[in-house]
Amino acid sequence: MSDSNRTDFINPSIFILLGIPGLEAAHVWISIPFCTIYAIAILGNVTILFVVKTDPSLHEPMYYFLCMLAITDLVLSTSTLPKMLSIFWFSSREIDFSACLTQMFFIDCYSMMESGIFVAMALDRYVAICVPLRHSSILTNTVVSKIGLAMMLRGNILIMPCPFLASQWSYCRTNIIPHTYCEHMAVVELACTDITISNYYGLSVLLCVHGLDVIFIAISYTQILRAIFSLPTKDARLKTFGTCSSHLCAILTFYVPMIFTSLIHRFGHRVALPFHILIANIYLLVPPMLNPIIYGVRTNQIRNRILWLFTHKRT
Template sequence: MSHSNETIFTNPSTFILLGIPGLEAAHVWISIPFSIIYAIALFGNFAILFIVKTEPSLHEPMFYFLCMLAVTDLVLSTTTLPKMLSIFWFSSREIDFSACLTQLYFISCYIVMESGVFVAMAFDRYVAICDPLRHSIFLTKHKVAKIGLVAALRGSILVMPYPILARQRPYCRTNIIPHTYCEHMAVVKLACTDISISSYYGLFVLLSVHGLDVIFIAISYAQILRAIFSLPTKDARLKTFGTCSSHFCAILAFYIPMIFTSLIHRFGKNVPLHFHILTANIYLLVPPMLNPIIYGVRTKQIRGRLLWLFTHKRS
């Protein structure tokens, strides 16, 4: 679908997602690792949810937060990958205007929610290691549910202006989005009016949410490391650090690609477009795959339960 540059249409009926410009010939090949990543993410996160639900010994705050993380990962990957694969396999590039804004909202919302879950998990590890006697008092099931609700509401409310502002803008340049999904700024940049409000608000969300979350997590882990190094024996230090190592690895897998992608988006003007889009896809798809692997390998209770399930089925 094409539109004249002189025509202003406040609500275009559809947008066109190009996929990865410059790598169209390799779309089918790129879809193979993406499909594998998605399959692993689905299996791993559903496995986490099933194991925690069916194992009463795992009904603890850390594993409840892990279930929240698994749900956000499932929504993030499912919001983006099916449409992405339809572009790669069937050249189905059209996406309805409302569907595009819905995808934009869910991606941005659940990224904020996932960041909030990581903060909650850092707080859980801080209390468990630095004040273990009060852990059960601070983090009851009721309080864990409240923390999860706050994380969900924070993401839902803060991101709500994204699609509202995008819907109100007139679009007169083009309806072609050089991306595999409806990324917030990629959509807003198609408007033919001043987009400074959307741009500044997006920067505000980035700094006030992810920036503050990273600071809070860093402070928590500084206190955790100080408590660990004050333990009398090496074995005690290693055992205590092992209880939070999986969470630390998951944090790195989430925030490092996010920071890298944000830097490229804002300062990498000479970076090829296809590289920018690939990194944006990796940022959304790889953490949902890695998180269940990290927790499955590093968390003794989940690893043991998973091995028991496989050996029990075979016997």
């Protein structure tokens, strides 16, 4: 530890994650809700995957996209929380330089993949509501597979430059990261060289990719709402809108904290650091917990299947 705090290194072999500076005395207490959230996220997303896999009636595009979302959420939460808990419980703050860059890559890559999956789910709802007779011919299993592959390739290709650029900088001042995980800007801001490229590239990806995703989702739901309001009866409008409400809730829980924490890190220098770190953790941990709950409660087929599994086992 003493060597890692000195300023005579060019590239550190390790980084030191401080957790939540200023709240060290409360780390154990903070870990309790975080650990609970993680447990619920694991249980909920694994349940979604199991239910969809075992029920042939759920082998449809909507549920395939939901499985992609569940896998993404599992990777996102697992890439951060185990190390976070080791900091809170055992004061194990050291993380290898390459492991830090790997964690950075997984967080940003799978966040982008999740954003793309939300776009795909919005497309699925658009086709199902606006052109229902062509839904099965447009969103075939092959098309769904290609969309999933495209989202994965997009995330990998666009995010790979971030850890690559970060690995090129010289970290000659400190290797202490005031955070619970290796967030992109929290790492590169430690460099003693000009990080303009990293800063602008990360901001461009955020605004262009996630911004375009939000625009595509907004366009889809504008058309969906127009189709809903053109339905003849109020009951039909409410029933159709109910099929979209879970997706809208999941979108809000993902995009709002993501945009908030990204902009705070670049522009909100007056925001208290503990508050910023807590928001950044909420962005990564709360959506993976809420998504299976939202879809499990709001989607009749999944809810009924889960209830059937429990009642069937009891009998």
